[in-house]
Amino acid sequence: MKHIEFTIDGKTMTAKPGQTILKAAEAHGVYIPHLCAYKDLIPHGSCRVCSVRCNGRIQAACVQTVSEGMIVENDTPEIHEFRKAILDMLFVEGNHFCMFCEKSGQCELQALAYRFGITAPQFPLLEPERELDMSHPDVYLDHNRCILCGRCVRVSQDLDNKNCFQFVGRGHRKRLKVNGEALAETDLRVTDAVVASCPVGALMKKRVGYAIPIGERHFDQQPIGHAIEEKNS
Amino acid sequence: MTSSQEATNHPEKPRIATVSLAGCFGCHMSILDIDERILALAEIVDFARSPINDYKTFDGRCTVGIIEGGCCNEENVHVLEDFRKNCDVLVSLGDCAINGGIPAMRNNIPLRECLEEAYLKSPGVYNPSGTIPNDEELPLLLNRVYPCNEVVKIDHFIPGCPPPADAIFEVLSALLAGRTPAIAYGDLKYD
Amino acid sequence: MKQALATVVQEICKKYDFDKQRMMDIVLGVQGRFGCISVEAMDLIAEMVGSHRVEVESVVTFYSFLSLKPQGKVVIRLCDDIVDWMKGYDAVADAMSKALGITMGETTSDGAITLTKTPCIGMSDQAPAALVNDVVVTNLSPERAQDLIHNLRRHLDPQQLVTTVGDGNHSHPLIRSMVRNNIRRRGPVHFADFEAGQALKATLAMDPEAVIATIRASRLRGRGGAGFATGLKWELCRNTPSDRRYVLCNADEGEPGTFKDRVLLTECAAQVFEGMTIAGYAIGADTGIVYLRGEYAYLRPYLEQVLEERRANGLLGRQIQGHPSFHFDIRIQMGAGAYVCGEETALISSCEGHRGDPKNRPPFPPQCGYLDRPTIVNNVESFSAAARIMLKGAPWFEAIGSERTTGTKLLSVSGDCRKPGVYEVPFGISAREVLELAEADNPGAVLIGGPCRQMLGPDRFSGRICYDDLATGGAFIIFNRARNKLAIAERYLDFFIDESCGHCTPCRVGLQLLKNLVHKVVTGAGEPSDLAEMRRLSNIIIQTSRCGLGQAAPNPVLGALENFSALYTDLVSERSPGLLSTFDLSRAVVDAELRVGRQSKYV
DSSP states (O other): OOOEEEEETTEEEEEOTTOBHHHHHHHTTOOOOOSSOOTTSOOOOOSOTTEEEETTEEEETTTOBOOTTOEEEOSSHHHHHHHHHHHHHHHHHSOOOGGGOTTTTTOHHHHHHHHTTOOSOSSOOOOOOOOEEOOSSSEEEEGGGOOOOOHHHHHHHHTSSOOOEEEESOGGGOEEEESSSSGGGSOOOTTSTHHHHOSSSSEEETTOTTOSOTTSSTTTSSOTTHHHHHTTO | OOOHHHHHHOTTSOEEEEEESBSOSHHHHHHHTTTTHHHHHHHHOEEOSBTTTTBOSOOSOEEEEEEESBEEEHHHHHHHHHHHHHEEEEEEESHHHHHOTGGGGGGGSOHHHHHHIIIIISTTOOOTTOOOOOOTTSOOEEEEEEOGGGTSOOOEEEOSSSOOHHHHHHHHHHHHHTSOOOOOGGGOOOO | OHHHHHHHHHHHHHHTTTOGGGHHHHHHHHHHHHSSOOHHHHHHHHHHHTOOHHHHHHHHTTSTTOOSSOOOSEEEEEEOOHHHHHTTHHHHHHHHHHHHTOOTTOBOTTSOEEEEEESOOSOGGGOSOEEETTEEEOSOOHHHHHHHHHHHHHHOOGGGGOOSOOSGGGGSTTTOOSOOOOEEEOOTTTSSOOOTTHHHHHHHTSOHHHHHHHHHHHTOBOTTTTOOBHHHHHHHHHHSOOSOOEEEEEEOOOSTTOOHHHHHHHHOHHHHHHHHHHHHHHHTOSEEEEEEOGGGGGGHHHHHHHHHHHHHTTSSBSSGGGOTTOOBEEEEEEOOSOGGGGSHHHHHHHHTTSOOOOOOSSSOTTTSOGGGSOEEEEEHHHHHHHHHHHHHOHHHHHTSBOSSSBSEEEEEEEESBSOOEEEEEETTOBHHHHHHHTTBSSEEEEEETOTTSOEEOGGGTTOBBSTTSBOOSSEEEEEETTSOHHHHHHHHHHHHHHHOOOOSHIIIIIHHHHHHHHHHHHTTOOOHHHHHHHHHHHHHHHHHOSSHHHHHTTHHHHHHHHHSHHHHHTTOOOOOSSSOTTOOHHHHTHHHHHHHSOOOSOO
């Protein structure tokens, strides 16, 4: 197959035709921070954390496919500033109480904030009123922590062949909704792939919180993206 | 601990003030948790207004003010304002100071409901008079719990619940040495 | 009742072949019958079209005109656009509220009338205006509003509110509307005589490549505002291999202050449809869709009849004008109140029966659009121009306008002027000339292209309307010197916040944060650093947002900062150390003071 040559931060690399910047970079051990992109699902392009400067324009690396000679800027002060701002937007948009969240140490939003050295949100908290859905026997949904990344919507459809979640409303009123009045009305099972797909503590298994001791959790020692970057060293 | 007497004897020594507002004192425990390094710190700084030495008022300008907890009542605001006026640099220490923390969980619940739940309705409450405490000495609660940086300008932040002692030590050392603090990856925590 | 619901929903779904891609039509149909789309109705729809309730709910909750909860038999949507606001919205809203005894957003206790507000309904030249169900009422005053409520209370029939009809086709029995065209200047492209079928005849005499070559030679660029070369778009679409291609007409004229497509559809519908048909021939499509904004529903019966006439005359349908292999037909897809659907990929999503979320690009619609097939989406005015070009030839068209922007432009002029309305002017005309034509009243600023562009001050009035200087989709809003430009910028920001689809973070969250910052400055609590932060945040939103809405939304604020910077700098000042200007202790303790009955000793 013909390979496409392009550069990320001046380093030349190759991509397969149709490959996204995000995937091509990962194959070469370059980590592009991202949140809504998940495994091989159709990219959502919504969180914008993976924004890169691509031939002069800002594009989402999870969506934009590589073209011959493309010049991608990933690790620059400008891009860092954009990503930090977007992460902070996600923090202040919800109600994130990391100190008691069972996802702490395993949370991708938190891990990205750690990676970028964020000590406090740069924007005022919006403190929305959000709901907590405890109706399901084995899984709960805490809208306070939802970042509207759409992973659950797509995983439920594409991997679980169900349709447990979708977005309703628009703009700042947009929120995640379950197929029915409450989670218990859906055909969600605790064994579904969707349960593990939530990057934050919004969709969580019941009765298994805090199982991993502090210090041994996924992001306690190494920053998010470390596993990809290790391949590069 | 140094005394104010010594502080005035060494006017060149930087002075540190600390306070716990709507917090649990866990962050102050973490300050003490810098262990024997606190002795080295005591060599180069004086502690002014602080629960560590129980001085309750400012008696001069301080280099660094460390704030634990957010503002849940009028007195917190008053104290924080006092810190801002008396300190060159203010540091928000811990999640409560930074984003309100656990106390801020009440922020979407009307104050009246919070008080009724706490003093009248919740299981296990023994309150035969059925009154909600209202002594003149009790500071009035705010409509919500405010992060410190929504009340006064804050210069530095050390997140964590509580922040690791190493993070506190790094930020203090950096500020005293006049460099920008850089908290190590493993010491930057929100829990 | 339950049985009745099931029967009607079944009937409606059947009308659309139980096709979930026709979800917009289905839910609009259900709401038309029951006044809302209830949970039970959503369950039934989902079951009948093979979907899920949450998918239906996702669509219903996206569009402002669709409702999950019962509304009044009559819904009054009072337009709260800036121009309406300048022309007395507040007093009209107040009069309506008082006359109905309800506040904005409520329904009268007898369930008869709902009063709500809505962004620009395309009537800025006759503001304040409102939609009463599908009926447009214009030039409202508090007195007229009172009368209107009084009459409506009596008969609950919006159509009876139309006592005098507007000019031109407004007296057509299928329109019968009080709307006026306000065509102030007729140019040679759109408002010259047009005989249905003639442009098509000239087109079908050529092969499709030659048609595209003609459009390319005319250098026609998209009239929606972005200005992409129309011929190139058609060519890209034609050259993408596919079994089917589609022609979509963007009649979702939602940019505040724009209303020229309303006039084109009222007076030149045949020319627009002919342009679509020509495009269909050129790209090799057999289906065209007009995406008509919900606000223009009053034009639909008339437009359907124009389509019917064209079918009867062999201008639509199979073997058009006897051409053995050219078959093409057009359907109208109604929108339901969502500005973002004017974005071409969002428009496609909506036509496909989804929420009006824009799609990720690439791929672009000419490669992969409606139902994943190559699709062209062009503005109403672009199709109208294309038809004229096929009739008069590319050199004729190219001779009009400025050197680099050919042809004429329809401007929707509104605001502080004596002659608001539609002007067909050659490209290259200066803003000042337009201000003079419209007899502007002491103009202090003009917003060319609507709030997605920047407001300009008198120092820019010599600028020329063309794609190299002052690009516009048609809006030309005039503000006199007394208008508060900051308040205008803040209101436009509110508009974008309400109309964001909410898909991407910077637009969904960033705009709220920007609004808070603007509000802080406008209310006098700002510091100089806040102005820098407004610029920084605006830049982040513009750069990182996914579609044109987020990329344009900070423009009203940035425009005010750039072109009227003194207004902002006068409002901010350095603060003394101590409590922040945004923190108000007296307000923060007010709940507690009420609760315990004593005053704060710190206030």
